[in-house]
Amino acid sequence: MGARMAQRLVAAGRAVTVWNRTPREIPGAATASSPAEAVAGADVVVTMLSDPDAVLEVVRAALPGLRPGTTLIEMSTIGPDAVVRVRALLPAGVALVDAPVLGSVQPAAEGTLQILAGGSPEDLDRVEDVLAVFGRVRRVGGPGAGAAMKLAVMSALVPAQVMLAENLAYAAALGVDRAAYLDVLATTPLGPLVERLRPVVESGPPETRYALGLAAKDLRLATEHPGRMQTIAAAARDRLTAASAAGLADRDLTAIIGAVGGSGPGTPVLKINPPSVPPTNGRYCHAVRYGDLLFVSGQVALDENGEVVGPGDMTRQSEYVMENLGRILADQGSSYDRILHIRTFLTDMDRLPEYAAVRARHIPKDPPASTTVEVPRLFRPGLLIEVEVMAAVS
Template structure:
């Protein structure tokens, strides 16, 4: 039996292919969703109970870690986990450390979008022990061509390396079209000429967006920005510049659109004479420009009530609002359970930080509000699982109550975005 965790646009098509290939499949998704012929489970633990193979296809490293932690108690010895999300090699290594020794792990992210996923024409980038890859190869071939790349993390590393070329090239093309129009070159004519160059396939891919149409969402702009953040490295200066361009598009509300929406964003961006410089200061005729404040509300955490943003960013500083233990419907999680509430809070913080290319290692200050200081140790046990390195500056205070009855803890953080992901 195969457990498939995560039914996004790609995941639902991949799970359907497994069913069509004759496999017994149990699925789980945070927002309930069904796949014809598969059993829908109520929780990750329910989904993996009795499974020989567990596939995860989720949004980001924090989501994968959270879901597998929920599933872990039900994993039986000998189960093989195949992680197919795009989370990077470091996150894969972290999963190996968290999973029990008797559980196998293969990383196998994919290249391709919804069309290839539907047709079984994806490229699967597999990394892991040879024996484990052999165990799941037949299943992976249901999704497309399998490329075995080496040990654990090799698939994840290849995926972020490839995307660090693919995504910036599309951003560059968007800027090229905007530049061409500025000097009198019509976009359509430019794409026709580019069509006879090595950029021809990409030029054809973006034509609908350039001609003003709304492209089918094949590769979300927000996901592309996440992938570039995972590829952060000092040598990746062009990728970092593209990431900042996408970050601006997300702030403009385009994160849920296809990546080609960057063409409209670049076309309406500020002139280069007033753009931000790498240190966060803008220049326009020698006058220092005001640094733009970006409002951040990732889709990976429950929506706010509209009266605040989950975080704001100025330059390379991220200020995260106090997070509490509420579910998607606004109900308190873990009544009178400090550990459960602290887990939810730290997971939400991790997701918001990951959206900006940060981890808890990048946190400069953490501020905690507790309604009962005698329960500090319960919170501390959870916190130590997330903040594992040199701790940041910290403030912890006791308050008489929080804004919702039943809440025991609220935590806010400030973080500095790693230099490699800052333009």
């Protein structure tokens, strides 16, 4: 977004200096080595960053280069509280306009963004021509009003997309044809949103325009205050946060259809290594998720240093293995009672009762499909048991 907006300014004939946390060059713009160097001598400074922490960090770094008379236009989605914190950092002679945008990468390149501008009338007058380079400027109120409007709008738009993802899964469970379902929805007031999602259902998520991880961040900002009742937005936030943790943070928001809606052409194959269990040796991953199915690799009693836990102790090793399985399942929103199949390898079938007693404590009733076999040895001397599972993800 920021790069394309800088290109718009260059094309408009502005003298532009850029700085990016990941160094990159913009044709026609000077490249600074630091935020302070980038803002030195500037009449207008524009920030477009990922979250409040990033904005505050960059503004602090830019302070030595800011001079009285400069106007900072903060265009990230950070919420009104963070705008107040940015204002507190700025010298008295530096003005602040908060102007987050509606639109993604392509509108940024075309100059067709919607700019939700908040600030004093004098400050907005001063930067109106700069903002107009990016798209249509809508003045929504005083300082902080732009940031507040953006969160309010995203609190409606993002949960609507998550809701449609869940409803696609629901329709499929009822045996409803997906294409026909979308055709019917397209005739309702949801039509424009349905048309945005239709290509995802038919051929998979597109190039990232609005990252799923950023959508989760936006809803966290919108729901972080207990006094602001946002129960539906909070539920969508949790869905997106789980999808981000599962590896979809950099995918387009529309990838939530694959994460929520089961398997299909757009469903990603996610390789999962939760930090709650010891790492693998790098030659495999702890689990693979495809839609609503989770395949968990064989778990053994090895600690974070690769040492055998409880050598010769079947009960101790069984407990360790079951605990790790539980952590991996929980990481993906599943649990012991959603295991579909469990496969166990024992080096001594005579010790099955010891393992069975441990397993019964974790899976006490309605057991899943199960296979248990005896093997002459496992891959590390001292290991007595290995357990793998396939589970459903709620």
